[in-house]
Amino acid sequence: MQAAILTFDGLTVLDAIGPYEVMRSVPGWEVRFVAPEAGEQRADSGSLGLVADHSLEEVGQPDIVLVPGGPGNRALLDDERVLGWLQASDRHTRWTTSVCTGSLVLGAAGLLDGKRATSHWLYLGRLVEFGAEPVRERVVVDGKTVTAAGVSAGIDMALRLVALEAGDEVAQAVQLAIEYDPQPPFEAGSPDAAPPEIVSVVRGAAARDDDWLRRASEAG
Amino acid sequence: MQAAILTFDGLTVLDAIGPYEVMRSVPGWEVRFVAPEAGEQRADSGSLGLVADHSLEEVGQPDIVLVPGGPGNRALLDDERVLGWLQASDRHTRWTTSVCTGSLVLGAAGLLDGKRATSHWLYLGRLVEFGAEPVRERVVVDGKTVTAAGVSAGIDMALRLVALEAGDEVAQAVQLAIEYDPQPPFEAGSPDAAPPEIVSVVRGAAARDDDWLRRASEAG
Numbered sequence: 001m002q003a004a005i006l007t008f009d010g011l012t013v014l015d016a017i018g019p020y021e022v023m024r025s026v027p028g029w030e031v032r033f034v035a036p037e038a039g040e041q042r043a044d045s046g047s048l049g050l051v052a053d054h055s056l057e058e059v060g061q062p063d064i065v066l067v068p069g070g071p072g073n074r075a076l077l078d079d080e081r082v083l084g085w086l087q088a089s090d091r092h093t094r095w096t097t098s099v100c101t102g103s104l105v106l107g108a109a110g111l112l113d114g115k116r117a118t119s120h121w122l123y124l125g126r127l128v129e130f131g132a133e134p135v136r137e138r139v140v141v142d143g144k145t146v147t148a149a150g151v152s153a154g155i156d157m158a159l160r161l162v163a164l165e166a167g168d169e170v171a172q173a174v175q176l177a178i179e180y181d182p183q184p185p186f187e188a189g190s191p192d193a194a195p196p197e198i199v200s201v202v203r204g205a206a207a208r209d210d211d212w213l214r215r216a217s218e219a220g
Numbered sequence: 221m222q223a224a225i226l227t228f229d230g231l232t233v234l235d236a237i238g239p240y241e242v243m244r245s246v247p248g249w250e251v252r253f254v255a256p257e258a259g260e261q262r263a264d265s266g267s268l269g270l271v272a273d274h275s276l277e278e279v280g281q282p283d284i285v286l287v288p289g290g291p292g293n294r295a296l297l298d299d300e301r302v303l304g305w306l307q308a309s310d311r312h313t314r315w316t317t318s319v320c321t322g323s324l325v326l327g328a329a330g331l332l333d334g335k336r337a338t339s340h341w342l343y344l345g346r347l348v349e350f351g352a353e354p355v356r357e358r359v360v361v362d363g364k365t366v367t368a369a370g371v372s373a374g375i376d377m378a379l380r381l382v383a384l385e386a387g388d389e390v391a392q393a394v395q396l397a398i399e400y401d402p403q404p405p406f407e408a409g410s411p412d413a414a415p416p417e418i419v420s421v422v423r424g425a426a427a428r429d430d431d432w433l434r435r436a437s438e439a440g
Contacts (some may be wrong), residue, residue: 150399
C-alpha cells in the first residue's frame, strides 16, 4: 500500500502528521510526502519545515491520496497542476482523502460533487460551493472518498482507513503502538461541545487571521 | 512564551508535532525546533524530514523544553552536548517536558531523579534506571517536570500546559481550533484497554524492531 500526502507552503502540520504516523505504522505500508516541487515546505506557523521527498509526478499511482489543510492550500484551489494531479490520481486510488480544509481542495478538483463530506467546522459550509453535502461528523466515508474534520481528526480517519484495508486487529495494534488513548482535559473539541463564548472567541480570531474567512463571514 | 522542541534523526514525528500544533496556536507563544545541528532531521520512518531552524546554542533560555521520543533518541542518552544543554536549560525553564521515550533522555540528563514520570508503555520500566518513579498515567506533572505517555499523548500534555500557563479558556479555544474531539474507533489505546493478544503482537513487533528493547526483554 502506497500513500501520498500532499504538502505545500502554509500547511497545518498536524493535519498531515497525524495520519502519517498511523499509516506508516502498518507493516507493508509506505507513506510518501509529495509537493508540486520536492523539498522543504514551510508550516503555516512559519516555525518549521517539512521535507517532501517527491514531486507530484514521481509518485506514480498511489493507493491512498491525502490532502491536508492549512491557509496555504487556498493557493491550490485554482492550481491546475495540483488539481490535475488529484483528478488523475483519483482514477486509480483505493481511497482519496482529506483532513481539515484539505476537503476544499478535493472539492475544487471536482472530486466531491454530489458526495457527503466534512471539513474543519469553521469552513464546513463552503463545501456546498463544490457540490458536496456538508456533514458535521468527525470522519465521513462516501464510497472511496474519505474526509475528516479539523486538524486532529486525521488520526481517527487514518485508523478507520487502516481498519477498512488491513482489518480491525491491525488498526488496534497501531492504536496501541501510538498509545492513542486520548484524554482531552476539556469538553471543548467541537463547536457543539465547547462553551458558546469559546466558540465565539475562536470564530473571531480565525476571521481576523484569515481574509478568506472574513470575507465569507461578511458576505454571509 | 518560548518553547523549544528538540529534534534529531530518527524521531517519532507525531511526538513533536502534536504538542507543537497545540502550543503554536496560543497567542504570543513561539515554538522553535532545535537540533544539535540546525537543518533537516529524518523521521524514524525515513520517509520525511523535519527542518529544525535552530541549533541548541541559538535558543537562549527557553521557557518550555520538550524532548520527543523515537529510536533516534537512544544516541542522545550519552550525548554530553545534548544532555548538557538540557541540564542548563532546565535551570531556567518554567516547564521541562517530554513525550514518549523522550523521558529517557530527561532521565539520562539527571532531570528525573526522585521524580514521578511516565513514558511509552513499552519503555516505562526503564525509568527506574534514572532514579524516577514510573507512573502509568497519560500525563504526569511533578513540579515543573511534565512527562507524557506514548506518541499521541503529547497533545493532551500540551493542552494541560496551556491550561496551567494561560488558563482554561485559552486551552479550550486551542482545543476547539484543532477540533480535538477524539473518536478513536477502538478501545485499544493503552495496554490496559487493548485485547491481550493485541498487546502481545505490539510487544513482539517492537522487540523485533528494537535491539534495545529486545535486550531488555531478554535480560528481564
